[in-house]
Structure formats: C-alpha cells, structure tokens
Amino acid sequence: MTFAIKAKVTDLLAETFAFGAQKTMYGGKRVAKGDAIFVFASENEDGPGLIASGVVTSAKAIARKRGIARQTPRVSITIKRSAVAKRPFGRSELKRFCDWNDGRPETELNFKFYRQATNKLAGISDEAAAFLHGFF
Secondary structure, eight states: OEEEEEEOOSOTTOSEEEEEEEEEETTGGGOOTTOEEEEEEOGGGTOOEEEEEEEEEEEEEEOOOTTOSSOOOEEEEEEEEEEEOSSOOSHHHHTTOOOTTSOOHHHHHHHHHHSSOSOEEEEEOHHHHHHHHTTO
C-alpha cells in the first residue's frame, strides 16, 4: 500500500522527515517500514502542499491513552526523501474536485486530505499514487 501524509514540515528540503504521533485515517495506521509515501507540507501550517516522495524508514504505533473512549490511532514515522516535487500541488489545485463519487485520483486526495483541515497520515489508492508520481 502507498501512503501520504499532510503535516507541519519545518525544512521543506530535508533528506529525512520525522513526524511524531500523527493522526491516522483511511488505513494510515497500517503504515510500515519500506512503504512508499508522499509528503504534503500542510497549508494550515504555511506549507505549499506536495513537496516530496520517499520511503518509510521507521513506523511505530502510539499506545492509546487509558480512560478515553474514542481515540484516533496515531503513529510516529520517519521518512527518507527520494524525490522533490517539481511543480506545485495542494489545496488550491484540488479544490474543484469535489464530486466525491467521480473516481478520480484528484477527488480521492481532496476528500482524504482537504475535506477536513486536520493533518493526517492516510493510505491512498494505486491510481492516486500513480497520479502523484507525475509531480516528480
């Protein structure tokens, strides 16, 4: 499975990215060492959107807190960058893809990452991964 993460990124050109206790949705909790991943620098945190692709070098599930009924699974991951995005791609490019049932990879990405403003780690389809590869 391929994954994508939208999170606060402080160094857009880092060789390695480390993200602690990231919220997971859409299968994101299944991320494992060796998985392909795309990195979006969150526009909510002044980032430009898609910045890199890479490989997960470590993934560790965070234990749930006792006494809290509903908790979103969280994972800490480290990513080794393999490529830098060659052109912009983020919220402004995806905004118009809002027919949630059209089957387009752009719509999937808009739904998973921008329908809710929260940062998150999510699994993406092979079609969405192939689409994102076109930005590198």
